[in-house]
Amino acid sequence: MSNPLKSKRTKNSTIQKANRNSLAVIVLDASPLAWGEHDVKRKALDRARQAAGKSSMGPAILEEVLQSVVALCNCVVSLERSSALIILAVANNECATVFPRKDQLAQWMVGSYTPNTQHISELLITGVAELLTRVVTNDKPLDPDSRQAAMAAAFSSALCLLNRMMVVARAGGISALQQPHYLERAEDEGVVAMMETSGNRNNNSSLNANSKSAWSPRILLIQASEDRARDYNAFMNCAFAAKKENITVDGCFLTASTNPKDATTSSSSRFLEQVCDLTGGVYSAPSGMAQVGGALTQVLLSVFLAPVPCRAILNLPALNKVDFRARCFETGATVDQAYVCNLCLSIFRNRPSGSYCPTCQAKIAAADPSRRKSI
């Protein structure tokens, strides 16, 4: 029998935290290479399965994912009147904010910033199309890693956006009755101000002025590409920043692999696992039938829809096995034993060839076996 006092306390704190507005950022991986592979595999597998009279087993294609994300976004904004939603798309080395858009600010000025499901669908699809056009028409040659999505960069952008919102919230928000220039700032042309103003209209002013976190921020990273090994440091730095700001990061990895024993394709993203574990978020890597036929929508809604304050009382998928092994800062390979610079703590699989640490340029003394201490 549970302790009634404890459950009451938990309930009270949950209610307290639930008073905060939901501020969600969804980062969608739209890299052509990853989705192209998904597309090719799907077509090949579907052909084979149709011939055998079976239904599709995935993997998901970009159009299906876009539909599912639209459904998820609609549900997120419908859950709370005063919630805020931002959608970022990332492809190769490009990252763009597809929702909300600066050029649509005028129509929000008439009423209030209330995420409109129609707008979400339209802006998401057109935004992704625009991003892909930009990426595809870019003639600059890309190395193999750059063809994967720069999730670290998108993560960093998301953190910046969230920070911007939270800083405004801590300062007490910006009233729409104030000087027009607040709404026309060059960096975001008042989008943040609009979102902040409307979002706080229905809340207690004490929350705005005094509460460090009038928002309940979270980020959902939807990734289809492989992890970029060289972005590990940046990714982890973003994770630490998110942890420090109490931003929950959820991860959804859409693998192209339908066979768990397939070694050519990753079935999970180690970066996302570590980030979700660090920030207390939820991680899910649906595969097979869980990605197709609308099942992905159900997975997204079941796992990622719940706001952060409610998660304490829900049963959500837990990360039981996380690969915490470090990666070599030079080659990105996972290491069990490595050389560590005693100044900057950089990890290297092999002893750096020069006499300086590649990260901090500290001088490395020559190896002297006679000085090796016994444990």
Added chain:
Amino acid sequence: MQVDEKRYSQVIFQKQSGELVLTETGLQFGTWQISWTQLVKHQVSPASYPKALLKLVLQGETNATFQLSNRTDLEQIRKEISIHLQQRSKKRPHSEVAIVTYGAPLDATATAVTRASLLAAHPSLRQQHAYLVQETCTLTEDEFWETHQHLLQEEHARISGLAQAGRSSFMQSRLPTSGRITLGVEEMRQIFIMYPAVHKAYEEKVPLELSDEQFWRKYLESEYFHRDRGRLGTVARNHANGEETNNNKNGKKPSGPSMEEQDARAAAVGTDDFFSRYAQKLQQEQKPLDHTKVGRRLATGQFDLASTLETERGHLLQGPKDNHPSNVHDDEKGARVIAKYNRHWAMVLHPDDAVAGADLLNVARQSPLQVLPDDEDAKWGGGVHREMQRLVGFAEATEEEANHADGRKADDAYEPLSLKNVEAYYSFKQSGNNTTTETSEEANERYKVFANTILGNVNALVQELVADETKLTELPPTCFPPPKLGRELLSALTKKMAADARTDSASLAMVEQLPSEFREKLQIYFRRCSELLRHFFALRQMKNSGEKLARIVLGMETFYRELDTMRKSFPHTDAGNMMQKMCLPLMDQLDWAFKLHREGSGVGGGGGFVTVEEIY
């Protein structure tokens, strides 16, 4: 440090005048001789005392008092005797004041006592010792205690009674401000080093005016001691309490604790404290710094930011001077507060340390052209730096050039950071092998095909939206799963989430069900296993450890068999199966160690870090 023979003339001892000679073996005055070993301690008369007396306390509680001709000789002889006593204490195995140096080897008796005490106090250690040393003879007594050397040292220190007194470097924060305080010789020495004023006061007051105990009691109760800790000393507290009592007696409304505390804190500034007076005296007596020290010369036009007093409030002729001297005749609160801040300033930016140069009189005498070698900036008209010119140039720059974010176009020092230059963020080595050229071309082609396909698909979506606006408001039917799939998925998700949610609480519940005897045994086995593995991995790295390593491996094998026997004896019930599983990690660790031993691989820097399961 070698001290040569020193002679002091016109010394009076027992009404006889003569010469006092300090040699390597001891002191000599006429026919009277005493060796350094007989000398316990020495004391000198206070500076205020008219005679310069040196008192030697000998073993057997006898004293010898010498009168020297002047104070200078007295100070000199005091220092020399101190050096001799220091040298003697270093040579002796045990100091008479029982100073324990951490890390110093203990003698046989102390070792035995300390070991016995440790074993009596720590049951887990006792069990380990019994198993490894007595029952299985895996380790010898010395080998076992070699790995617990730090415990021995700490226990010995505790037995010797010095563990609570704090070590020198943490003394200031560790000395309690209330209750029982134990001051050892080391603590006193550190206090004298950190607070020269206290040392001076000790020399002058002890033993003629105050006894040792009285002096230290006075110090610990003084404001001088408490001020650095932000607390009120006894005197200030009494002062505060006295004021409050007076107010109450007079029928006045007490002005509140804050006012009284302010008063007391003002008193806590310490101007009334005699240690503070010594501190002030010390400052006045100290000679001005030699400003011509190497590395501290400043040329004309240069400023030393550390020399706050000299450059801001310096006095050309008199050197550092406090512009707000404490007025000892005035008990005004303000004066005391000012004095407190001045003292704090002096402590933090001590003029002796802060003044690193800039004796303005000397600087003024020098020619403006006299600069340090190779110092172009200090020359008259010098200090024009390329960077400064660039920055100053922005005042007349165009809008384009003043854009610091993009940097100046002519200057390649800045590269605009954007996602397009992601390579600037990391130090990733690009592999430039020729063998990958063909693969990269194919990869490029593949990428182009994929990109065009995906772009086409997404553009088709956009066209559909443009053509049919109702699609913006309605989600397509394929967005959600068909009922059957939805139910199956929901069931699978629910089961998975429920299973995940059971992890912690279920484990705890399961563990509670296990017999306590098993849990205790498992703990013991875990400790034994850890100890054995620690020795195993340590010995692997060492040369000439064949015999010892063999004994350890034998011990591990015995332990493994014992654990296996226990595991097989469990019943085939849920609890029994669980207990069997719980023994597996220990056995896996030992398996891995056996494997390493069989392979004979002594390489690798891991040394003790064993991966139990491989993570793919």
